[in-house]
Amino acid sequence: MPSELDPKKQREFAVRVVKQLREAGFVAYWAGGCVRDQLLGRTPKDYDVVTNALPEQVRKIFGHRRTFAVGAAFGVITVNGPKGAGQIEVATFRSDLGYSDGRHPDRVVFSSPQEDALRRDFTINGLFYDPIEDRVIDYVGGVDDIQRRIIRAIGDPYQRFAEDKLRMLRAVRFVAELQFSLDPHTAAAIRELVPQIRQVSPERILMELERLFVAPGRVEGLRLFRELGFLDVLLPELKPDTEERQSIWELNLRVLGALTDPDFPVAFAAVARKLVTPAELPPICKRLRMSNQVTAKIIWLIEHENDLDCAHLRPWWEVQPILISPWVHDLLKLAETRAVQEGKNDLASFHWCRERLQWPPEKLNPPFLIKGDDLHALGLPPGPIYRQILQEVRRAQLDGVIQSREAAIEWIQRKLKSMNGTGERK
Structure with missing residues (x-):
């Protein structure tokens, strides 16, 4: 509203x-x-x-x-x-x-x-x-x-679903949102007709999924989603079709249920983690007509979901780019919830990350000391070396080794000299 x-x-x-x-x-x-x-x-x-x-x-x-x-x-x-x-x-x-x-x-x-x-x-x-x-x-x-507390089709459910295929998915969404149960006769009709959900536009299907994944009864809703056959038809890549994948699926549902007020990308990442790789996600998201922003967030969350587990033991330059992401608070919520559901008692790294996130912006993400123009001014021809040098300077800056633009320029000059071995830039 x-x-x-x-x-x-x-x-x-x-x-x-x-x-x-x-x-x-x-x-x-x-x-x-x-x-x-x-x-x-x-x-x-x-x-x-x-x-x-x-x-x-x-x-x-x-x-x-x-x-x-x-x-x-x-x-x-x-x-x-x-x-x-x-x-x-x-x-x-x-x-x-x-x-x-x-x-x-x-x-x-x-x-x-x-x-x-x-x-x-x-x-x-x-x-x-x-x-x-x-x-x-x-x-x-x-x-x-x-x-x-029952979701029941009016009259003949086969007729209701033949009229509008989306009603089948809406039934599951209502079960999840209202935390009702599904009438057995209505459920039987859905099981038989579920392949016809493909006739509905991906955009309308996505609207129902977005509400299902964040509903108060989302875990039971997704169990029903799978039991009625929607998972096979709409998200076959997530099927828990082996004992190992079944174990992951159950863990993921526990994570989903334990999350506090997740948005759709966080909820989807919680369910999809370890069942698909980040590389497998783009075609799934495209098929469901997810926006570029939602797709990017889901992929980023799954790519980095383990990166904060031992953050306090890793070099700052490795962790800092993650902590300055606009999605880091969602990542923290997802990673910590998953760790708790896995039975891990040591949550020190997550507390450490939250402490760092309290730093003022100029400390958490200080301005870069140099840019590509500085490398050009030093006579270095443009190329892949620019990225390498800028990354190395940034790492040294974040770790406190280099603290000023002048020091960065001196560091680059020494590096260039050592690279060509003669003191003359090639």
Whole structure:
């Protein structure tokens, strides 16, 4: 939820939208996730309203300047609220006809509240709520399933998943986010149909994975992800198909569960570590349409996950480049959590790293003493030697051997002299 949104104003606006539709002579309820969250004692992130008013009638009630008809083909009108209240999607009760692409209805027909509820994915999302009379309208048994903490498809799960393949993955994500269990009949349908998830765009799959990997019940969610066959279809490179890989998989899930509020790259790195090499990660990330930034972070975390284990025993010039990375705090969290889950009691190196990270910037990462221009001024022809010399000077600087630009220049002159053996630069 964007920080500028005020939950109180959102709710007040959602009530007002229902009132205005009622005053105009229409039926109107809250629908979907906001009803579910309210019954769970959570503050809804957003609100959706359903009504028997047609899209053009909705626009007339709220005014064309405050409404957008982006989803009008599906009976959805977006209504802009006052500052801090956000937007509300007002949808006409509908039934969906045909899903030839396995994701979106070919066309819709406007219908009744009951028919609208029956077209939705899971019973917990098929509820309506009347904020004026404070009552829940339940055509699908969603209230009972919330009380039983079960994710269950509405009606025939095979039909629900045939309509929209992404619903299969959403079921697992809801299990992880809400820490519910999955209805056995719904699970059986997913196991049979799971290869069809490939019909869904990688971008939409990634959006579900990003939420699954960081959900409160992410460990059980990923166990279910594997058990239902999603791991084989979407992430076969991570399959724990040997005894050794199974041991790594279990350790990785323990690490994932022990991490405090990980973001997606950290969570993915925790699960993927030791199951794939850094070199194997780029095609996986590309296949899932991860951004370059996310891909780089995952690869960096896995490349360096063991580099801090004995940091306090290694030369400072080796450790310092890691500690100045913008991702070092995530690396520390991942590496220390993994060490604890491996049963290691000596965490001195991680404490040492955190102490170093308290240093002022000019001490932790002092400016370089020389640049390539300095080497050019000394008459050295450009080439690979530049990188070698600059690295050596930097190491000597970090270790305190060289502490000024003048000393660095003298050091380079001595090195060049020793390299050509005659005192004349070649």
